[in-house]
Amino acid sequence: MxxxxxxxxxxxxxxxxxxxxxxxxxxxxxxxxxxxxxxxxxxxxxxxxxxxxxxxxxxxxxxxxxxxxxxxxxxxxxxxxxxxxxQPVSVRAPLWKIAFVWIVLFTGAALTIMNFHEDVSMQKVHALLYEKITGIKNENPLILQIPYSIGLGLGMILFFNRLWQKRLNEEPGPLDLEMFKYEEDINAYLAANEKEKP
Missing domain, CATH: 2.60.480.10 (eubacterium ventriosum atcc domain)
Incomplete structure (x- = not known):
């Protein structure tokens, strides 16, 4: 048989x-x-x-x-x-490289957020909101700015569905989907390119 x-x-x-x-x-x-x-x-x-x-x-x-x-x-x-x-067996990147990349990304993200807030005059908006709600004029209303800053960080964590290496739930985040699409495109390109080789 x-x-x-x-x-x-x-x-x-x-x-x-x-x-x-x-x-x-x-x-x-x-x-x-x-x-x-x-x-x-x-x-x-x-x-x-x-x-x-x-x-x-x-x-x-x-x-x-x-x-x-x-x-x-x-x-x-x-x-x-x-x-x-x-590929050869992957070796972990040295700590200095990880720290360097982390600092560059963190600085870039922080500057982007600060420039956005400067463009839309977020401090003036917070001051105006505080004045409308309380009737008191305050140029630095920390009671609004601190929760806003914490909420901004928590919102990014929830949006990307990641906390370090762990997912918050089973649903893929936007970064996971983009990486999947990118890998699919790379695979399709590699397959097409390899077939064309003599």
Missing amino acids: SQIVYITLKRHVRLDERRISFFDVAEAEVDEDAKPILEKLIVKTAKPSSGNVVIVTILDVIKALKTVFPDAQTVITGETETIVSL
């Missing part, structure tokens, strides 16, 4: 070696006795001349599969190609 293998390819994987095995790029539903064989199966070996991005198609996977299970019937679901980024 021939083996039936259900295969779906992963969309994008990052590997630190040039020998790409079956389960690096594919998920498969097979008999338990076939899994150890597939774990050792090399689908493709990336040449150094191919650069850091390699496309593995479903045909590459089926061709490799037929070398160990010649009578296997394959059922393909989902993706038909995987983009493999060949």
